[in-house]
Amino acid sequence: MVSAPRVYSVCVYCSASTADQAHIALAARVGTEIARRGWQLVSGGGHVSMMGAVATAARAGGANTIGVIPKHLVHKEVADVAADELVVTDTMRQRKQVMEDRADAFLTLPGGIGTLEEFFESWTGGYLGQHDKPVVVLDQDGFYEGLFRWLDELYDRKFVSQFARDRITVATDLESAFAALKPPAAPDESSILDEEV
Template sequence: MVSDAYAVCVYCSASVDDPVALDLATRVGAEIGRRGWQLVSGGGNVSMMGAVAQAARAAGAHTVGVIPKRLVHREVADTDADELIVTDTMRERKQVMDERADAFLTLPGGIGTLEELFETWTGAYLGVHAKPVVVLDPQDHYRGLFDWIGELRVRGYAGLEAIDRVLVTKSFDTAFAGLRLTR
């Protein structure tokens, strides 16, 4: 069964074991469920990705996991997801996640998380979609990245309109409010 609830795609780490990051993921999943929203995730049941999905389900959210065949065993597929969609490729995975989401929330992560953020952010800037793109960064995980992006703006490589298309915040409440903003 497909839920008609507002769907938030969460990008985050599938490898870190930092208790602070895992707590943030758990809080995010619980809040998605508390709001009656749906979770779209990368389909793994480990690290932050697993914590978000487990907490969302525990709070009553419908969860959709999207995972490519190559990662089913590596990321321990979230077989408890209400819907587990297995794709042939990473590109197909991202396409399904994009199509199923009404908004995008990025939490701390590595290069895979960054790639997902940048693709979603670029799509928003280019008008491919009008969905909110939010980065929740309470521990300054991305501070250096966004300092550098600020330098890109100063040097003329990125315009203010592009930079303003993503909301970067340390505040949990501001992030969740931003997920419902239309652009």
């Protein structure tokens, strides 16, 4: 029996608190694009703000959604009970580990300190060789401009290496962000057959 191919999963980090409609609309466009590509969404499991918008839009487009939320945030972030799979963890650390394990790539949208923590952890894990998954920041309106100016200063002062800096892709539009998230191309079947002959 042949098993179904594994669905490519993108973990999206974003705000669960902002009421900024432009950022909520951006999150919805990301969810729609994940669905359009036939990918799966891994999110923080909340049904509010940007986090809720990305999951709702992904499901509306037919994508499978996995929400991961610690039990102490189930009510605060209004757990996304419509998720195809809702994982409730005991701690925030467990939440991040499950999200990382279930994802093939990471996309960071505008957010606060929780989003920054998740972004830095996925970036550091990639830099240290714990994973080789794409780490992408969608900075469409310059939200993270100050952060990357500071990171460039850390690079100039030799606190951040070029190798570490290269582990992040900063995109300014949806198209380039998704191009950076794209899974590696499957080997061409004819080339596989040639190698076997």
